[in-house]
Amino acid sequence: MGFSRRDFIKSAGFAIGSVAAPVWLNGSAAAMAAEAFAEVKKDDLADTALATAKRLGAGYADIRINRYRTESVSTRERQVLNVSSSQNFGFGVRVLVNGTWGFAASPIISVDEVRRVTSEAVAIAKANSVIQRRKIELVPTPRITATWRSSFEKDPFDVTSNEKVAALLAINESALSIAGITFVNSQVAFVNEQKYLATSDGSRIEQYLIRTNPSFSVTAVNRSTNDFQSVNSLLQAQNIGFEYLTKRDWAADAKTAAEHAVMKLSAKAVEPGKYDLVLHPSHLFLTIHESVGHSTELDRALLWEANYAGTSFLTPDKTGKLKFGSNMVNFVADRTQPQGLATVAFDDEGVPAQEWDLVKEGVFVDWQTTRDLAKLLGRDRSYGCLHADSWGSVPFPRMPNVSLKPAKEDITQNDLISGVDKGILIYGRGSYSIDQQRYNFQFGGQTFWEIKGGKVVGMLKDVAYQSKTTDFWGSLDGLGGKETYEIPGSFNDGKGEPGQSNAVSHGCPPARVRNIYVLNTSAGLSAGQMEDHE
Amino acid sequence: MMMLSEDKAKVLTDKILAMVKADDAAVSVNSSKNSHLRFANNNVLTSGSREGLNASVTVWIGGKRGTASTSDHSDASLQAMVDEAERIARSAPVDREYVPTLGKQIYKPVNSYFEATANLSLTDRARQIGAVISECERNKVIGAGFHSASSQAGATATRNGNFEYYRSTGVGLSVTARTPDGQSSGYFQRSHDDIRRLDTLRIARESVKKALDGRGARAIDPGVYTVILEPQAVADILGGGFSGLFNARNAEEGRSAFSAPGGKTRLGEKMFDEKLMIYSDPWHPELPGQPSAQGGIPAQKLFLVNKGVIETLVYSRFWAKQKDKMPTPGPVNTILESAGPITSVEEMIRTTERGILVSRFWYIRATDARNASSTGLTRDGVWWIENGKVAYPLKNFRFNQSTTTLLGQGNVLAISKPERVGGSEGGNGFLLPHLKVKEFNFTSQSEAV
Numbered sequence: 003m004g005f006s007r008r009d010f011i012k013s014a015g016f017a018i019g020s021v022a023a024p025v026w027l028n029g030s031a032a033a034m035a036a037e038a039f040a041e042v043k044k045d046d047l048a049d050t051a052l053a054t055a056k057r058l059g060a061g062y063a064d065i066r067i068n069r070y071r072t073e074s075v076s077t078r079e080r081q082v083l084n085v086s087s088s089q090n091f092g093f094g095v096r097v098l099v100n101g102t103w104g105f106a107a108s109p110i111i112s113v114d115e116v117r118r119v120t121s122e123a124v125a126i127a128k129a130n131s132v133i134q135r136r137k138i139e140l141v142p143t144p145r146i147t148a149t150w151r152s153s154f155e156k157d158p159f160d161v162t163s164n165e166k167v168a169a170l171l172a173i174n175e176s177a178l179s180i181a182g183i184t185f186v187n188s189q190v191a192f193v194n195e196q197k198y199l200a201t202s203d204g205s206r207i208e209q210y211l212i213r214t215n216p217s218f219s220v221t222a223v224n225r226s227t228n229d230f231q232s233v234n235s236l237l238q239a240q241n242i243g244f245e246y247l248t249k250r251d252w253a254a255d256a257k258t259a260a261e262h263a264v265m266k267l268s269a270k271a272v273e274p275g276k277y278d279l280v281l282h283p284s285h286l287f288l289t290i291h292e293s294v295g296h297s298t299e300l301d302r303a304l305l306w307e308a309n310y311a312g313t314s315f316l317t318p319d320k321t322g323k324l325k326f327g328s329n330m331v332n333f334v335a336d337r338t339q340p341q342g343l344a345t346v347a348f349d350d351e352g353v354p355a356q357e358w359d360l361v362k363e364g365v366f367v368d369w370q371t372t373r374d375l376a377k378l379l380g381r382d383r384s385y386g387c388l389h390a391d392s393w394g395s396v397p398f399p400r401m402p403n404v405s406l407k408p409a410k411e412d413i414t415q416n417d418l419i420s421g422v423d424k425g426i427l428i429y430g431r432g433s434y435s436i437d438q439q440r441y442n443f444q445f446g447g448q449t450f451w452e453i454k455g456g457k458v459v460g461m462l463k464d465v466a467y468q469s470k471t472t473d474f475w476g477s478l479d480g481l482g483g484k485e486t487y488e489i490p491g492s493f494n495d496g497k498g499e500p501g502q503s504n505a506v507s508h509g510c511p512p513a514r515v516r517n518i519y520v521l522n523t524s525a526g527l528s529a530g531q532m533e534d535h536e
Numbered sequence: 537m538m539m540l541s542e543d544k545a546k547v548l549t550d551k552i553l554a555m556v557k558a559d560d561a562a563v564s565v566n567s568s569k570n571s572h573l574r575f576a577n578n579n580v581l582t583s584g585s586r587e588g589l590n591a592s593v594t595v596w597i598g599g600k601r602g603t604a605s606t607s608d609h610s611d612a613s614l615q616a617m618v619d620e621a622e623r624i625a626r627s628a629p630v631d632r633e634y635v636p637t638l639g640k641q642i643y644k645p646v647n648s649y650f651e652a653t654a655n656l657s658l659t660d661r662a663r664q665i666g667a668v669i670s671e672c673e674r675n676k677v678i679g680a681g682f683h684s685a686s687s688q689a690g691a692t693a694t695r696n697g698n699f700e701y702y703r704s705t706g707v708g709l710s711v712t713a714r715t716p717d718g719q720s721s722g723y724f725q726r727s728h729d730d731i732r733r734l735d736t737l738r739i740a741r742e743s744v745k746k747a748l749d750g751r752g753a754r755a756i757d758p759g760v761y762t763v764i765l766e767p768q769a770v771a772d773i774l775g776g777g778f779s780g781l782f783n784a785r786n787a788e789e790g791r792s793a794f795s796a797p798g799g800k801t802r803l804g805e806k807m808f809d810e811k812l813m814i815y816s817d818p819w820h821p822e823l824p825g826q827p828s829a830q831g832g833i834p835a836q837k838l839f840l841v842n843k844g845v846i847e848t849l850v851y852s853r854f855w856a857k858q859k860d861k862m863p864t865p866g867p868v869n870t871i872l873e874s875a876g877p878i879t880s881v882e883e884m885i886r887t888t889e890r891g892i893l894v895s896r897f898w899y900i901r902a903t904d905a906r907n908a909s910s911t912g913l914t915r916d917g918v919w920w921i922e923n924g925k926v927a928y929p930l931k932n933f934r935f936n937q938s939t940t941t942l943l944g945q946g947n948v949l950a951i952s953k954p955e956r957v958g959g960s961e962g963g964n965g966f967l968l969p970h971l972k973v974k975e976f977n978f979t980s981q982s983e984a985v
Contacts, residue, residue: 081629081631081632081633082601082628082629082631083631083633084601084603085601085602085603085624085628086602086603086604086605086624087602087603087604087605087620087621087624088592088604088605088606089605089606089607090606090607091607091608092588092607094584094586102580102583103580103581103582103583103584104583104584105582105583105584105585106584106585106586107584107585107586107587108586108587109587109588109589109607109608110587110589122585123584123585125658126571126583126584126585126658127583129658129659129661129662130573130580130583130658130662130665131580132662132666133580133662133663133665133666133669134579134580135578135579135580135669136577136579162627163624163627163628164627164628167628167629171629184789184790185789185791221791223789223790223791225790225797225798225799226797226798227797228790228795228796228797229906230790230791230795230905230906232791304576304577305576305577305678305680305714306576306577306581306680307576307680308576308678308680308712308714308721309574309576309680309681309682309710309711309712309723310682310710312898312984313718313985315983315984394586394587394588395586396582396584398582433901433902433903433910433911434901435899435900435901435911435912435913435934436899437898437899437913437915437932437934437982437984438898438899438913438915438984439983439984439985440984441982441983441984442913442934442980442981442982442983442984444911444934444936446903464904466903466911468934468979468980499572499574499682499684500570500572500682500684521936521979523903523904523909523911523936524904524906524907524909
């Protein structure tokens with residue numbers, strides 16, 4: 003990746019030691035909103051919350067005062083379905099009383115309300131401390147005063163909705179220019195998070211983030227055969243601004259997707275069996291997310307998610323021992339990657355963003371942690387994975403960007419394909435399903451290409467592969483080089499109770515994995531059609 | 537913060553409508569309170585309370601549409617919201633799917649708000665969850681769970697004179713029990729509008745029992761088996777967009793499992809087993825639904841499937857106008873019942889020579905929209921049935937299965953009395969029975985517990 007934390011801080015406008023004048027103010031509409039946010043006396047509200055919590059017996063407290071803005075545009079064919087704009091502003095107070103968490107939140111921003119809500123958080127903690135068996139404890143973290151903004155060129159909230167609509171309609175027009183395309187949907191969502199955090203450890207941090215999430219889907223329908231096939235955009239959300247829509251030729255992408263949707267109607271159905279797979283980053287990122295990102299979450303391994311998202315096949319005793327993949331497999335957790343959706347300067351309890359190894363040369367070596375999880379692991383610091391999706395949500399462990407390192411050599415996707423005799427090249431995220439311990443999985447894609455004798459020979463359809471996490475990564479024998487590395491991501495990763503949504507990216511090059519079972523997902527799935535591949 | 541009363545909601549919607557200069561508008565205001573207690577490892581994890589306010593407006597100016605929303609009910613913020621929606625509308629292209637908002641409608645009330653739920657006390661909740669944790673400890677299992685309660689009150693109104701006030705409460709508990717060796721896991725959840733109807737100790741006991749009964753699970757080959765699905769498993773299958781199959785527009789546009797060649801649809805066809813009745817009823821005493829359906833149309837009882845026949849395709853207000861149909865007043869909940877006699881789960885097991893009992897599914901994702909196929913896994917309790925008895929627990933499976941085939945003609949062997957249940961991955965409006973089906977397609981083993 004070649005991107006050090008020092009570069010990151012420099013490029014992202016990090017300004018330590020100053021909270022008086024947020025660095026993102028620039029006289030624009032976005033600046034006006036930021037100014038409105040700045041006008042709220044957040045330090046005074048924080049002083050009230052932290053003093054009230056302390057007076058009522060909290061050993062630790064923090065307050066998040068956050069404003070979220072979103073703008074969404076959705077279209078189909080030659081018409082706009084909706085343009086909407088929303089803003090959501092409020093605060094949440096978290097307290098630790100007698101080793102029991104309490105939390106309360108409100109959208110009413112006033113000193114009196116902060117006092118009332120803080121008291122409620124303490125009351126909740128005290129009521130539950132009666133049934134608490136073991137106390138929650140936190141590892142220390144440095145006291146920070148800072149402001150920061152994410153890396154973007156053009157704030158989408160400074161761009162008129164006309165420009166956004168026009169960008170989408172151009173995508174649709176391009177897709178509709180291909181004969182056989184009947185339907186096209188496109189949408190874009192822009193998110194701005196303005197986050198303020200104050201902790202009883204003395205940290206005061208403001209962060210301003212921009213995310214952009216464009217996507218489209220084209221559908222070809224054959225009414226005479228009652229068949230239809232869709233292809234979705236391969237690119238995903240990123241932590242960048244409106245320039246994502248203007249610097250990339252989305253219309254060309256849509257045209258290609260449209261051509262592929264039409265081709266899919268008459269594409270050859272895959273024969274179930276074992277194949278070598280070459281997986282493009284637009285597909286591979288989701289396999290990484292499900293099998294690596296979630297399995298290395300320490301809260302899952304410690305059964306905190308047992309009732310919902312599930313646990314993990316990894317356990318603390320396997321740290322540094324378990325063979326996770328082949329020797330060329332290196333996964334890093336990284337909250338500093340430019341354009342990574344989980345990139346921040348500090349997490350939601352003030353821990354600085356970091357980069358660390360999860361899997362090194364094929365061996366599972368480390369976890370994702372927060373201040374309370376790190377304590378349980380006997381560590382003296384957190385890796386900074388605490389996140390809340392709203393001022394009204396309890397912050398809890400969420401995934402950093404988890405990325406697969408590219409090969410050191412200059413290897414292309416075609417180099418990987420040339421080493422395959424019988425295989426399939428897969429682009430895009432499709433249907434995905436994985437068990438609650440992140441082991442047995444099935445993934446589909448958007449487009450599938452048959453490889454024979456080292457060359458792509460035609461399109462396939464109805465492809466999905468089933469494998470198990472360590473078998474799959476253990477079968478990896480080829481990676482693209484730095485030039486092939488991309489950083490796709492997902493806007494909505496669900497976890498936790500109450501459910502929260504997190505945005506996260508997974509950088510990766512194309513990869514080649516050997517001898518993976520592929521099934522045909524179409525037809526009636528009648529008795530005996532599926533091959534037993536156990 | 538107080539929840540919005542009907543009077544207060546009316547004042548707010550009137551105020552917003554008075555700010556609107558556009559030709560047409562639909563507004564909504566809402567207040568909510570959500571609280572939870574989450575535990576794991578027989579220990580409290582997080583607990584919190586969240587109050588929320590929302591207001592939103594959609595306006596049309598010369599047929600051009602804009603939407604804006606805010607979490608702040610102050611006059612200045614509401615005015616800024618209306619201004620923003622009108623700014624968007626003025627610069628937007630014409631909304632070709634615009635249908636004028638509704639005039640005054642009459643709604644038949646639904647009883648889904650209970651003070652006892654809205655006023656849940658912190659100490660009562662702690663005591664109940666303490667008892668659940670104690671039940672787990674007594675049985676030497678590791679308990680995790682989630683207790684949540686919500687209340688909401690709000691209103692929608694239109695420039696053309698409609699006004700609807702609606703409030704509701706909900707409370708639920710799910711519990712997972714795991715044996716300390718990590719080899720067996722049980723899960724049970726129930727929810728209700730009225731906290732007095734939620735039996736938290738029963739939920740804990742059912743979960744613990746599944747974990748204890750699931751010890752010593754054996755692996756058998758995947759393949760096609762007769763299965764008995766518990767209501768939770770049925771909810772998990774149907775929770776993944778089953779009602780979306782009935783979308784008329786998708787079917788008529790040729791991109792649905794209910795599309796037929798030549799631009800036709802499967803409406804009126806017996807696509808499902810004739811034992812099946814699938815319907816929506818806002819006034820069902822066990823499962824009250826919202827009194828209004830899409831766009832504010834008063835909800836009505838309607839059958840999606842009547843004795844196996846597709847009786848309803850759902851027309852949006854826009855698509856109904858295009859196709860000269862009436863917009864569909866639902867569905868607002870999902871109820872599955874037997875068209876004939878009901879069979880108890882004990883009887884289903886007793887009449888099964890070889891089959892599998894499934895408690896729950898997990899991570900179900902669509903694989904092929906053309907035949908409503910999906911993949912997913914069993915979780916938290918699978919048992920082998922032999923010669924009319926539950927013989928032993930099984931390890932989990934992955935499945936690949938078409939829902940229309942699952943519920944298709946001849947595949948549904950027996951249906952029990954339905955009970956209220958929520959989906960594992962969302963969806964809370966289900967009244968579903970045990971289902972015994974002839975063939976279910978498991979495609980691989982899963983070691984996960």
